[in-house]
Amino acid sequence: MRLIRILLVLLVAGFGVQQIQGCAPTDTRRSAGETMDDSALTAKVKTALLKDEDVSGLAVNVNSYRGVVQLTGFVDDENQRTKAESIAQQVEGVGSVKNDLRVKPKS
Secondary structure, three states: OHHHHHHHHHHHHHHHHOOOOOOOOOOOOOOHHHHHHHHHHHHHHHHHHHHOOOOOHHHEEEEEEOOEEEEEEEEOOHHHHHHHHHHHHHOOOOOEEEEEEEEOOOO
């Protein structure tokens, strides 16, 4: 139930942030369909990260643009960074992954 709530929040946030202007895509603007596809892709990747026990899915931010998924945030070690990228790559619809996750400095 918690996972469903998180998924719904992500979907609503994704639709609220996007300004859909017209239907025709350009190089810098997505069509309404592309925006919805990217929002759904972001939600699928985030859900996959939240399901994994080794990666702190709440600490990883996910954004999608035309099938390219960008991961940002902080993880505990290089293994988590690599695993998050691998999980994202396995989600159907992901064209490529830009892994901008940072490993937390040791204190």
